[in-house]
Amino acid sequence: MQELYDVLIIGAGPAGLSFARSLADLPLRVGVIERSSQATLADPPEDGREIALTHLSVNHMQEVGSWQRLPAEGVSPIEAAKVFDGSSSYSLDFDNTSANLDALGYLVPNHLIRKACYEELLAHPHIELMPETVVEDVTTDAHCGTVTLNNGEQLRARLVIAADTRFSETRRKMGLAAGMRDFSRSAIVCRMEHSTPHHQTAFECFHYGRTTAILPMNGNRSSVVVTVNSKDARQFIDMTQAEFNHNIERQMDGLLGEMQLTGKRHLYPLVAVHANRFISERFALIGDAAVGMHPVTAHGFNLGLRGQATLARLMANAIAEGEDFAGEAVLEAYEKEHQAATRVIYHGTNLVVGLFTNETLAAKLARKATLRLANNLPPLKKAITTALTEQEGKTLNPLHELKAHLPPLPPLPEVTPVKQVRSKLVQALPEKLHPLNVLGLR
Numbered sequence: 001m002q003e004l005y006d007v008l009i010i011g012a013g014p015a016g017l018s019f020a021r022s023l024a025d026l027p028l029r030v031g032v033i034e035r036s037s038q039a040t041l042a043d044p045p046e047d048g049r050e051i052a053l054t055h056l057s058v059n060h061m062q063e064v065g066s067w068q069r070l071p072a073e074g075v076s077p078i079e080a081a082k083v084f085d086g087s088s089s090y091s092l093d094f095d096n097t098s099a100n101l102d103a104l105g106y107l108v109p110n111h112l113i114r115k116a117c118y119e120e121l122l123a124h125p126h127i128e129l130m131p132e133t134v135v136e137d138v139t140t141d142a143h144c145g146t147v148t149l150n151n152g153e154q155l156r157a158r159l160v161i162a163a164d165t166r167f168s169e170t171r172r173k174m175g176l177a178a179g180m181r182d183f184s185r186s187a188i189v190c191r192m193e194h195s196t197p198h199h200q201t202a203f204e205c206f207h208y209g210r211t212t213a214i215l216p217m218n219g220n221r222s223s224v225v226v227t228v229n230s231k232d233a234r235q236f237i238d239m240t241q242a243e244f245n246h247n248i249e250r251q252m253d254g255l256l257g258e259m260q261l262t263g264k265r266h267l268y269p270l271v272a273v274h275a276n277r278f279i280s281e282r283f284a285l286i287g288d289a290a291v292g293m294h295p296v297t298a299h300g301f302n303l304g305l306r307g308q309a310t311l312a313r314l315m316a317n318a319i320a321e322g323e324d325f326a327g328e329a330v331l332e333a334y335e336k337e338h339q340a341a342t343r344v345i346y347h348g349t350n351l352v353v354g355l356f357t358n359e360t361l362a363a364k365l366a367r368k369a370t371l372r373l374a375n376n377l378p379p380l381k382k383a384i385t386t387a388l389t390e391q392e393g394k395t396l397n398p399l400h401e402l403k404a405h406l407p408p409l410p411p412l413p414e415v416t417p418v419k420q421v422r423s424k425l426v427q428a429l430p431e432k433l434h435p436l437n438v439l440g441l442r
């Protein structure tokens, strides 16, 4: 007889693990299927990604307990950010004091997030984790979904969730179309030490032909992200360490003094994905499987956290009302809310990438104008800061208002250990923002 679950999550990446944790207080039998081994989940290898977390995400991780599992030295506050264009020393500046915040956001290595989410799940052993298991097929009907594993075994669930990367095979198998944008650019990410302190400042330098981002880690260390045309990416991996150090020092114009590569260089081809629909019968996409972002606005995992929390909240509400937690009403509500939360930021990010990687004169002038406008129009700057930091005191905690009304957890079956973006306007502008001044033409 096929095992019957309430929810089966495909993929124990940070999104899948976070969703499993969000469901842990609900009276549901939840299984998580993951290709990697238990040992890899317990101690994921460094992958070079340093994730900038917004305040909303940090609040959520604190509420569910995974934040407390991060080693203090692994969390680096970002107190200021400077955006440069071309070889100009003019920068668009953000800082925590004018935003009235301790930090604009927090940088945490991806592997530590994965580890913390996994450890948090271990504290909820009724969530069944199935490591070293690959999903080969998924079908659903009005009543349940059937997941076929690589060992031939079939599992059934009232709801199947795909959290299996931006190239989600499950999404394809379920016939959900997605808009994809291949930027034909790749990011080379690594850690570097430097002789001059960064003062917890992030630098985004849109040089012509390439972008260099410096994200401040604790001490005189930074995460360096170089984005270039994919045909040129390999040379950044193959350069000698000394050549690479010198290259980054020159790009930063000596701002951080002498720079020294520490550790490996990782290569990520940049492809952004937005599924046209996030749901099907008894099925939903979360994390990168729903929306895979270009990293420039640092929103991928932040949106993933938001989406899983939205779905979990809607499911919890349905359970509290005695309704079907995986029915059409819940899934359509998730679709509506998460599409609204992601579409603008997804297309806005792609527009920013387009503007800052376009080498025509018009684009170069437009980006200089954009930086000056954003710097000199306080409401616009505040709007950007609010969007990027998500500092408003909201909560993503799905069970925030509901906890007291939920039925108690049912007795648990015997489980294997946790297997887990003119004229009137111009007149209104201050003189320094007149287009001719902005473009340096008078």
Ligand SMILES: Cc1cc2nc3c(=O)[nH]c(=O)nc-3n(C[C@H](O)[C@H](O)[C@H](O)COP(=O)(O)OP(=O)(O)OC[C@H]3O[C@@H](n4cnc5c(N)ncnc54)[C@H](O)[C@@H]3O)c2cc1C
Pocket: 010, 011, 012, 013, 014, 015, 016, 033, 034, 035, 036, 049, 050, 051, 052, 053, 110, 133, 134, 135, 136, 163, 164, 165, 166, 169, 187, 189, 268, 286, 287, 288, 289, 293, 295, 298, 299, 300, 301, 302, 303, 304
């Ligand atoms: C260079 C870079 C920098 C980034 N910086 C930021 C940032 O600053 N801020 C931010 O918010 N985001 C950032 N991101 C995005 C962030 O890393 C992702 O959004 C996040 O890791 C996605 O998590 P996920 O769980 O959805 O998917 P993944 O981490 O891709 O995990 C998917 C899991 O599914 C498993 N899987 C896949 N197929 C199967 C199958 N058939 N059967 C079983 N298991 C399967 C995989 O093994 C994997 O464990 C960045 C990304 C990159 C590349």
